[in-house]
Amino acid sequence: KAGVTQxxxxxxxxxxxxxxxxxxxxxxxxxxxxYQQTPGQGLQFLFEYFSETQRNKGNFPGRFSGRQFSNSRSxxxxxxxxxxxxxxxxxxxSLLGPVGANVLTFGAGSRLTVL
Amino acid sequence: xxxxxxxxxxxxxxxxxDVSMNCTSSSIxxxxxxxxxxxxxxxxxxxxxxxxxxxxxxxxxxxQFGITRKDSFLNISASIPSDVGIYFCAGRGGGNSGxxxxxxxxxxxxxxxx
Numbered sequence: 001k002a003g004v005t006q007x008x009x010x011x012x013x014x015x016x017x018x019x020x021x022x023x024x025x026x027x028x029x030x031x032x033x034x035y036q037q038t039p040g041q042g043l044q045f046l047f048e049y050f051s052e053t054q055r056n057k058g059n060f061p062g063r064f065s066g067r068q069f070s071n072s073r074s075x076x077x078x079x080x081x082x083x084x085x086x087x088x089x090x091x092x093x094s095l096l097g098p099v100g101a102n103v104l105t106f107g108a109g110s111r112l113t114v115l
Numbered sequence: 116x117x118x119x120x121x122x123x124x125x126x127x128x129x130x131x132x133d134v135s136m137n138c139t140s141s142s143i144x145x146x147x148x149x150x151x152x153x154x155x156x157x158x159x160x161x162x163x164x165x166x167x168x169x170x171x172x173x174x175x176x177x178x179q180f181g182i183t184r185k186d187s188f189l190n191i192s193a194s195i196p197s198d199v200g201i202y203f204c205a206g207r208g209g210g211n212s213g214x215x216x217x218x219x220x221x222x223x224x225x226x227x228x229x
Contacts, residue, residue: 004157033216033217035219041221042203042219042220042221042222043158043203043205043219045216045217045218048216056215056216058216090157090158092157103148103160103163104148104160104205104217105160106150106157106158106159107157108155108156108157109156109157
């Protein structure tokens with residue numbers, strides 16, 4: 001059974017550009033969550049999607065957005081990149097339904113560097 | 116919002132020693148999870164806890180869900196070099212907030228000296 005797949009694994013952008021990250025969840029998993037990981041802040045919650053609907057949103061500016069497709073694949077977009085957006089972006093999927101999607105299985109992450 | 120305090124931030128131990136780390140929250144949780152992250156990888160689930168007082172083992176790892184529902188600990192017995200990594204606690208709020216996202220601690224970085 002394939003795990004959570006994130007693409008690209010590494011990317012370098014410059015300030016002001018925008019970036020789109022992709023996540024393919026484990027087959028059958030309908031819930032997808034995104035986290036930003038930085039050395040100083042740890043894992044910070046970005047968004048959570050279930051059945052193409054955003055269930056929860058973290059405390060990030062509107063430059064961060066996401067969506068989920070009918071096949072449960074998800075994308076997140078960051079516009080007008082800032083240096084502080086450099087981080088490891090982790091996607092996680094879960095088998096459970098709308099309430100109590102407790103156990104997350106993570107992908108290897110997309111490491112974004114903003115110059 | 117909910118916050119988790121995880122300690123210690125880092126540990127240097129000798130191979131064979133036991134390890135203990137813990138997490139406390141400012142509010143009640145109904146789920147506690149412990150993850151381990153190796154360099155260049157995403158976190159991998161080690162143990163999941165769902166009931167106050169629950170004590171669960173996974174090989175040399177043992178974790179407990181605190182009675183107050185505001186804390187959890189993870190013990191590793193007889194550490195080996197492959198235990199090196201960052202350990203994260205994560206929790207989800209209780210009561211009517213079953214729809215809340217998982218909150219993570221900032222991690223405990225474990226180094227094992229052979």
